[in-house]
Amino acid sequence: MKFYFAPLEGITRYIFRNAYEKYYGGIDKYFAPFISPTDNCFLTPKNVRELCPEHNQGIKLVPQILTNNSVAFIGAAKELYDMGYKELNLNLGCPSGTVCAKKKGAGFLTEWYEMEQLFDSIYEWADSNNVKISIKTRLGRFAPEEFYDILEIYNRYPISELIVHPRIEKDYYKGKPRMEFYEYAVEHSKAPVIYNGNLFTCEDIIKRSETSDTVMLGRGLLYNPELIKQFVIYEDECNEIKTYDLIDVTDKLCQDKAYDFKNFWSFHDEIYHGYQEIMAPDKNVLFHMKELWTYWKELYTDCDREIRNILKTKNYGEYEAAIRQLK
Ligand SMILES: Cc1cc2nc3c(=O)[nH]c(=O)nc-3n(C[C@H](O)[C@H](O)[C@H](O)COP(=O)(O)O)c2cc1C
Structure with a gap:
């Protein structure tokens, strides 16, 4: 594929x-x-x-x-x-x-x-x-x-x-x-x-x-940056466990494999700092980060308040404090 x-x-x-x-x-x-x-x-x-x-x-x-x-x-x-x-x-x-x-x-x-x-x-x-x-x-x-x-x-x-x-x-x-x-x-x-x-x-x-x-x-x-990695694991697993139907396999893997949030935050930080180097502070960078959060919010269940706080931030200090609530 x-x-x-x-x-x-x-x-x-x-x-x-x-x-x-x-x-x-x-x-x-x-x-x-x-x-x-x-x-x-x-x-x-x-x-x-x-x-x-x-x-x-x-x-x-x-x-x-x-x-x-x-x-x-x-x-x-x-x-x-x-x-x-x-x-x-x-x-x-x-x-x-x-x-x-x-x-x-x-x-x-x-x-x-x-x-x-x-x-x-x-x-x-x-x-x-x-x-x-x-x-x-x-x-x-x-x-x-x-x-x-x-x-x-x-x-x-x-x-x-x-x-x-x-x-x-x-x-x-x-x-x-x-x-x-x-x-x-x-x-x-x-x-x-x-x-x-x-x-x-x-x-x-x-x-x-x-x-x-x-x-x-x-x-x-955007919703799930790990999607391809997960697909490759699922595909292997599907080939191995032919007796399971697809939903069983995906359910099982969802329970087994924790989302790699450490990697996600490294990805986030690289984009955040990269934008800071090429865009005008703070509004412009935050505009682009917030656009990403309209997708990334799907990675977090039951964190509506924390996400809303991120979307409300007006400067780097507020943004960094808001993302610390999720990190
Ligand atoms: C915010 C946004 C920006 C997009 N920009 C472009 C673009 O520059 N060129 C293009 O061909 N399609 C663009 N698209 C369409 C996407 O490339 C894609 O065709 C569309 O999102 C459907 O695929 P998906 O359901 O996998 O997202 C854009 C879509 C969105 C949501």
Whole structure:
């Protein structure tokens, strides 16, 4: 089983990626949050800081580009190529209102003629430069049935991997993924299909592993940074104890294996101190830490008061006092 770390804008930045790799690992590819090149500015200084090889050593990173414009895509792709990137990802899934209104991300999925024009240009450039371009897509904008036509377009291009998040723009991140359309993609896509969406537990991954050998995980790795490690243990155990059913195995392991909170706190501290080095104190750093705590709170049961205190902090002193209550 292979694991890709999904791009999570504002969260999976280089400080986070490096800390995750150091304390957990097991990721085959990290996808960087999207960059938005324009006709006259391909990569901003912030994009360069996030993507430069010095800040991403020892990890396989795929930059992601959000655009509907071939000049902007190829301009950014050339600069990324010079930084050493031979694999890029096109974002056709972002559901944000402002992005979709500009016909980018999932908002581009209704523009089939323009889509083909973009693909003609970028795949021609990719071919002559030996660069792979994968696509991360939703099923459509307004209705999942749009996917039948969209997939026909995708099938005309040498897409290196098609990462399918089986929702439409309007679903945002809510509701159940529309699995029947994912199955359709697996059956009809010429490109290898990677599943993404709502894999939060080992059981979810085990179920998916029956038909997918690679999955992309996003929020699942925030809620539970140990998810992959636990999955590997569960998988071994499942192979060993064939007589148990899956739930027995997971229950047994949940009781046996205590969560490694020492490792979690080392991971936390690395991110906290890393952010302090690159961001303005204290508000900015705390904003990002609190965003992580909206996921990490799931690691602690019966600690609502302590979590609320963390989310209320206004400076480093308060934050450090609040996390000591949990440590
Ligand atoms: C806070 C946040 C930021 C995201 N940023 C990006 C992004 O930059 N590019 C992208 O393709 N998807 C982005 N996504 C979507 C995720 O990559 C992923 O497709 C989605 O969360 C579903 O997968 P999951 O259920 O495993 O989290 C973002 C999602 C969230 C919640």
